[in-house]
Amino acid sequence: MPLVDMPLDKLLSYEGRNPRPEDFDAYWERAIAEMKAVDPQIELRSSEFQVPFAECFDLYFTGVKGARIYAKYIRPKQSSEPHPAIVQFHGYSGNSGDWSDKVQYAALGYSFFSMDCRGQGGLSEDVGGMKGTTLRGHIVRGLDDHPDQLLFRDIFLDTAQLAGIAMSMPEVDPARVGAMGGSQGGALTIACAALEPRIKRLAPVYPFLSDYKRVWEMDLAKDAYQELKDFFRRHDPQHKREEEVFTKLGYIDIQNLAGRIEGEVMMAVGLADTVCPPSTQFAAYNKIKSPKSYELYPDFGHEGLPGFNDKTLQFMLGL
Template sequence: MPLEQLRRYEGINPRPDDFDAYWERALQELDATAAEVELVPSAFQVPTADCFDLYFTGVRGARIHAKYIRPKNVPEPHAALLQFHGYSGNAGDWADKLSYASLGYSVFSMDCRGQGGGSEDRGGVKGNTLNGHIIRGLDGEPDDLLFRQIFLDTAQLARIAMDMPEVDAERIGATGWSQGGALTIACAALEPRVKRLAPVYPFLSDYRRVWEMDQAKDAYAELRNYFRLFDPQHKREQEIFTRLGYIDIQNLAPRIQGETLLGVGLMDSICPPSTQFAAYNKITAPKSLEIYPDFGHEGLPGLNDRILQFMQDL
């Protein structure tokens, strides 16, 4: 779409009629889940910060792992940053978090359950579990969708950060790229006290648009695989996309209260720009765009620096 049309695009994936009740019920489950936080000093340490492996309990009893860096010799309480990683990955190296710690920020970087890090996936869903987390739980009850649980994990991590005595609960930021961008949006929607968020080309948005553009490949390939295996004539297409609407970040975006900076490459064929704008255009809080016309799903020059400066104002 031309940029002027993208700025008006509102998405086409169905929104379930009980979407708000679905997420209120989910948050009630989270409220009833004791976090049981455990901090284990990491083998990686630096003179300017304490580094911990942080473990907590998410919904359905899974133990979730995050890396936690707490700066030394800075005023308390201080700001904190939540970081979320790309699809199938993990929290990454300790070293790439030290730029924020050097500014006096605590940093919390979560491993998504069932992906490449140290978090637990308790399983227990009906139907297909092969080649994709978007479709995991799609054949059971809506509450069993895996990304429901992962979205709730991000909110649990935000609450844990806010409860740390060294952290100022009113100075929390969140950021991530691709899946990490989607989780940034979900986190700030489900824990609206997040003050600033910087999602970059967010994943998990406007699934039907992805399908109709014939872009159900790469990160979205599981959508095509699911239809080929379980609905080859698309007799259940409306039902399936409506159920996916529960975990469509564009439907969560209106809940965001924090100031938002979104980075987008207009040549992105992994997470099509229109799907990103579907979420961005629903954010009613203060917001701004960093647009890269000639870039796709790749490094965006200068954007990490821009995000760091944006977060300095927490």
């Protein structure tokens, strides 16, 4: 098999390259406190899309810094007792997608929530307000400002807030909530379960937003990570701020959050992935302390992984 990264035995012991800020834990405790102090002002509107066995809603809530966040919410009509729920997150720049690929969980008696990330391709609001460049991406937004202004900080908090809202619904059993998503959605699945540790099961697929310095050193700051190269070329062409930049990115590096996860993890990795290199994914996986497993696809990159959607559904039946 051609190698685009480390051999598997090295991947399984790799601990990451990106710096971890000294005040990382305090940073996130402060962020969680800010999130919990927000009045979410939850609004449910019946969606135009409906199916006979479920109710479909457009759900809006207020996140940190006052942004209104949108999620699709589907709940089964026939449910005599609190039931499991899933929260789902989408890939970078995208949105929550169609309703029709989500109703399968409602048919199984699960509630299902799918969030639009603020300022990306859906309906969630980006309130802005940070200093510095916003060119070509959300990873770099806030790098020239206080770390609390990093945009992915707020997006990570949105995921945890949505999970908490799901758990607060009277029809949902808060002890039986799972999370899932691919690429950016895989990263947000990990962040969500780290910041809301009641998430019981999580199925991240080739997670993004991990081990930025490793991506840079592999010369893979392109595609989804192109904004890193653009940032240095335009704002630090001699890399005089390199250590500062990568350390600040450490606040929104999912490998540094992964150790907080308490739920069971099943992660999918394509070993030919040149968008989110396998080593960056294993940097996060290797820090998870809860029960975990991985599904390898040796010949696959950042693409559909045959059979993994079925594996995920079977995994979530264990909620």
